Amino acid sequence: MIRVIMGKKGSGKTKQMIEMINAAAQTEHGNVICIEKGNKLTLDIHYHIRLVEASDYDIGSYTALxxxxxxxxxxxYDITHIFIDSLTKIAGGECDNETENFLDWLNKFGEQHxxxxxxxxxxxxxxxxxxxxKYF
Structure with missing residues (x-):
């Protein structure tokens, strides 16, 4: 299952995601991961969440992601939920057909696992x- 939260900068996406991440820390029975670009979420999310800073791994395309x-x-294998903050910034592009293809792959991957x-x-x-x- 995929859920996309999309909006212009300053529309409250990150705040909404932080609330969802912290709720997942309390309700998920497996590991929860959050992939972000930069260190802006470090102090806002529950300490049980595995926070991954994408810049440390030189992720610059959807293939790399x-x-x-x-x-x-x-x-x-115990991962149950992955949050990705600012997908297009991590993958290095615009929201386009390549983004669609990545989301379709991610949906299939999520269903399989x-x-x-x-x-x-x-x-x-x-x-x-x-x-x-279709993922809104």
Whole structure:
């Protein structure tokens, strides 16, 4: 299952995600991961959440992000929820057809391994491709 939260900068996406992450820390029975670009969430999320700073791993494309997520799961089968803050900033692009393809892959990966994904994208939701909007 994938949920995309999309909106322009300053629309409250990160605040909403922080609330969801902290709720997941209390309700999930497995490991919860949060991938972010920068260290802005460090003091806001529950200490049980595994916080991963994407810049430390030189993730610059959707292909690299697929490999990164696959590798995290391969090393820890107890992951139940992954939050990705600012997807297009991590992958280095715009919200486009490549984003759609990545979300479709992520949805399939999540269904195969019983992992939920919650993702924020900083962009105008009205301009999102239909393939992205289906995950709103």
């Amino acid at each position: 697929k490999g990164f997520i696959s590798g995290m799961y391969a090393s820890n 019983n992992i939920k994904f919650t993702i924020t994208i900083s962009d105008d939701a009205d301009l999102a491709p239909d393939g992205v909007k």
